[in-house]
Amino acid sequence: MVKVELVQGNIASQPDMDAVVNAANARLLPGSGVAGAIHSAAGPGLAEECQALAPISPGQAVISSGHRLPNRYVIHCLGPVYGVDEPSDQLLGDCYRNALMLAEQHQLRSVAFPAISTGVFGYPVDKAAVVAFEAIARLAPTLNSVRLIRLVLFSDSDHRVFRTALSRSGLNPTG
Template sequence: MAQIELVVGDITAQDVDVVVNAANSSLLGGGGVDGAIHRKGGPEILADCRKLRAGHYGRGLKTGQAVATTAGRLPANWVVHTVGPVWSAEEDRSALLADCHRTSLRVAADLGARTVAFPAISTGIYRWPVESAAKIALAAVAETLDGTPGITSVRFVLFDKRAHDVFAEAASLLDR
């Protein structure tokens, strides 16, 4: 069984096979995690994203889907870009958030990755409550890892201690 770990840190500094990017649908960079990955990864990531937009993803990447590019100057080998849903109090979009994690892991496995680092997808400018996102993310990853050979470690790289503590609490409930 693959190991799931939680750390406070910088997703762009992770020495893993795959870093998951909480991208926007354009794939052309943005703010938050997406902007940080594009800035630190350098122009190679943007060049790959532009190629994707010129091909199959001409209209952008749909919410819940994932696609891989080079990691450029990051210590990782690849970046798997996924578009998280925007939080809505009126519409349950939990399945889309879970899909981000499931699809990202499948893309990573198809690349031959063994180690994957995730941010807390949708919890920044998309306003998803961290408590809910943690439960959804951890459950989706645990479920997907059961049927995904090759991946040995998934690391959630969280922005601050509060997010780490929320994910740790959700993980402890998942283990029961």
């Protein structure tokens, strides 16, 4: 059974996870928010490796090594810009599904996600939380290697919103 947990913290500080998910930009370059934190912690080798993987489209996911992060891998997802990339809910759900399928292909046991698209891409946190858990709930029964999915929320308010959505999702929450 896949367990889903929520923590408040920094996505780049999840040493017990096989992979962390980067809320990336299309070119997979260092940026602000999640991408900035992950690239800063991983070091310049991550940006170098990502050059060959870019560009990516909304909903797409690619995988790289973790470089200086304590995680073996970084899975990069390009979330939709809310109100621009349509259908936003489908594209956001694809981020979670595609990231989990990559984790499965690499036989990872644990993956940590940020709240994809909720920063500068403007996706409302409450709607993003519902989409995330719907995507996870649909894919969870098909996962064989992934046993733990963690959502790492930076702010207390985002954590509260995701906790409410998780309680309504029918998933098996821990933590």
